Amino acid sequence: MYFFAILYLMTWARRRKFIYLGTIALIFIILIVWFLFAHFYKPPNCFDGLKNQDEVGVDCGGTCTLLCADQYVPLNILWSRFSKVSDGVYNVLAYIENPNSNARADNLDYVFKLYDKDGTLLSRRSGKTFAGANKTLVVFEAEMQTGNKIPDRVDFSFTSEAVWSKQISAENGLAVSESVISKEETAPRLSASVFNKTANKITNIEAVAIVYDLSANATAFSRTIIDYIEGKNSQTIYFNWPKAFASKYSRTEIILKVLK
Secondary structure (H helix, E strand, O other): OHHHHHHHHOOHHHHHHHHHHHHHHHHHHHHHHHHHHHHHOOOOOOOOOOOOOOOOEOOEOOOOOEOOHHHOOOOEEEEEEEEEEEOOEEEEEEEEEOOOOOEEEEEEEEEEEEEOOOOOEEEEEEEEEEEOOOOEEEEEEEEEEOOOOOOOEEEEEEOOOOEEEEOOOHHHHEEEEEEEEEOOOOOOEEEEEEEEOOOOOEEEEEEEEEEEEOOOOEEEEEEEEEEEEOOOOEEEEEEEOOOOOOOOEEEEEEEEEEOO
């Protein structure tokens, strides 16, 4: 009321000037508030180092893609084996289980080491891989060189901490059927059909074949890459070995991974 009383007592010219100045001042204040808000206010996100939104921990769980430590269990390395390609040349394979049904781990550093019977390191190979959600996965390295030495065991280990994030496995859209081995006693060849059950094209698929002997030991492995499979289509893939298997095989297994 006091403000309007003062405004009423002013001459029209002064009232008009007062209104103009007041309007300018109000616009100036609004601009300052907008500037401060735009430049200094940061909405909650999954990378701000704060536990906000509906996060379970700091920047993990809830809305965030990254998972907190109590939301996953570690990878389980079930076994690692080597397979002779030729004198002094061996393929190596690690067989790993991801118990997490909807989580993947990226940028996993690993190392293979081949030792002789005296514990001497013959060859070392490192690399990087990832673990898809709820998936048995394999890590394959081809043609590790041991010179004129014969390996007795292979060690496989991860050398970096896994960082887990939410994911639905892309491999769930793929299925393998009609696995057949031919030329078993000379140069074995395994053929199989991979079917894309989804309506979308799936690209860059790694396929690793494992051959097991009568004692259920993995005795041979091979790898191939499928560029793509169109939706609701299948593709035949082949795996070859230059020499007959060291022992009679009992079954084969093919592990698929959709690469990034």
